[in-house]
Amino acid sequence: MNTFFSRTRAIAFGLSLITTVSLASGGIYRRYGSDSLAQLPIASDTELETTLVGQSITFEPNTNAMASEDQYTIDILLEHGEQAIPVQLKNIDLSLMLPQVPQQLQATSALSQWFLTEREFNRQRVIFKPNSEHLVLPEKIGDYSAEQISVALTNNCLGAGYWEVALYIENGSPGGDRQKIYQGYFTFPRRAYGQLVAQLNNTSYWPLMPGLEGWVGFNFHRGRFFDMAALRTVETEVIIAGRDRAQEAVFAHGEQAQKAQLLVAAQPPETWQDLRNQTVQFQSFVPPGIYKSEAVWEMHLDELAHLSGAIARQVRSPLASQPLTEVELTFTSTVGNTRRLVVSGIDLVALPQLDPEDYSQGLYMPLGFGTPFTQDYAELKAQPPQMSPFFTVLLDGENRLLHYRKQVGINGIVLHRDAHNPHILHLYPMSYERITLAGHYTLDLTQVMHPEQAKLPPG
Incomplete structure (x- = not known):
């Protein structure tokens, strides 16, 4: 090989490497070099x-x-x-x-x-x-x-x-x-x-x-075993009646009505079942905090195709002085995979009694762990987030985390009790960015609110 070309290539590679490192270092410094919070x-x-x-x-x-x-x-x-x-x-x-x-x-x-x-x-x-x-x-x-x-x-x-x-x-x-x-x-x-x-x-x-x-390749802990026992202790557990209102007409109020134009579908879904059967996408929410129509986010409600069971538990959390309620909805995907939606740390008495059209006044929370999406500062001071026993998690059949934002396309939940029957819990998953409700489920919690009913051993 010609020595000159070898040296030239080596020098060029070295300069390129130095330039790359310098640019990267400059980018890193601009990103991580300043600790000023002024102006x-x-x-x-x-x-x-x-x-x-x-x-x-x-x-x-x-x-x-x-x-x-x-x-x-x-x-x-x-x-x-x-x-x-x-x-x-x-x-x-x-x-x-x-x-x-x-x-x-x-x-x-x-x-x-x-x-x-x-x-x-x-x-x-x-x-x-x-x-x-x-x-x-x-x-x-x-x-x-x-x-x-x-x-x-x-x-x-x-x-x-x-x-x-x-x-x-x-x-x-x-x-x-x-x-x-x-x-x-x-x-x-x-x-x-x-x-x-x-x-x-x-x-x-x-x-x-x-x-x-959110580095490239980070998958939000997908596949990691989730240790529920470390978060709460189960005192009682009962099988409850759960109803999927799949054929109910889709409705939207409050934030969902305001964001309706962000839903991308060949035709507007008429029922919750349509949401599962159709290809539904959303405009993406991107930095600094805007929606971008050129990039879409997909919803995969076929992961929650069939409601196959529901359980209610009375639980104790180290973050609460009183027993709380936990509900678990078990779903089967269209290909037979088990999906478990667990909502824990519910204070049933504190949940408002509402008609479905007033759902937006219910407990309006993100999936995972977080504060209410919108909260008054006085309320936030009285209820510090790190002291909240409330969390929601979506697991597979082996207690492993799903990346619910990507694998399913949901990102929130609404809860309220029925306006006419306080024993009925209404549960609405919310899509990515809360653009639409992603279903409507009702759970009969009579056995939870009246514990003299038969119970199963904790599981």
Whole structure:
């Protein structure tokens, strides 16, 4: 071989390698090099008609002696024409919006990783209502007074650091309807975000990175054995009657009605059974927090084709002082695979009694582990996420985790009791991004609410 060409190729390869490493290092530094939480740029939602423009958001740790180490003052700078609009959230416990493993489970590595991933990839929107002690606004923003305006801070479901902020006009209706007047997106520097998560969980961030940032190839712990016994103790177990309302007409209210245009199907499904039989796709939700019609997300409800059984259990959780309820729905896929949907930590008495058309006022939760999708800050403070005994998991027949977001295309659940019979539980799986309900099931919990009925040994 010609020596010159050999040397040239070697030099070229070396330069290419150096360039690649340099570029990678630069990218890594830009992503992980900064730990500053000052003046993070806000990108305004260009599709929303508004005169407000986002400039920056700053997270400043509170330094007074009475504040906890997790309390922050959050300064949001907007503009209205040439006028600066300062918005402040004060004395905010930021730990309530970050992934944290319940203390009782921190010694269990597999469960800790699952909890952190689920918490990070489930959306959490926190509302600061008008006149909240934590909200400081100018007297007027545009044509609206401060008494009309609420602010929402959201940890999006896109992985570590993708957040957003929004302003709403509250109309004072019982249903809490709001008119959005501003929405903007911002991203935490990964190093800063990693430090917050690591400090909160008393661990290093680096081993957690794939599961919190959704690295290419990360499959959300699919196939991992899920140790239910580590989360709760079963006291009683009964077989219950479950009904699949497959032939019922599809209905949509609240968020699902607002997102109907994001469903992609050859023809609108008329029944829940149609959802299982048709090819149904959705516009994808992508960074910084927008829907993209060019990329679609598929739903595979054939994985939950047939409801084959239902069980209710009374359980004890280390995170609750009173017994709670757990329900398990067993499904068979179209190819005969067993799928088990387990919803645990239910406080039946606290569930509202509603008609199905009012389902959106029920317990409205993500699958996996997380907070309600939308929650008032006062309620969040009273119910810290790491103290919640509620979780939902989708397993195969051997207690192994399914990647429910991809394998099935569901991402939430709604629960309420029947308006006329408090012993009947209504359960609605929700699709990816809560774009549509994915079914309607009713469970008879008479034996649970009246434990004098016959019981099976715990299993």
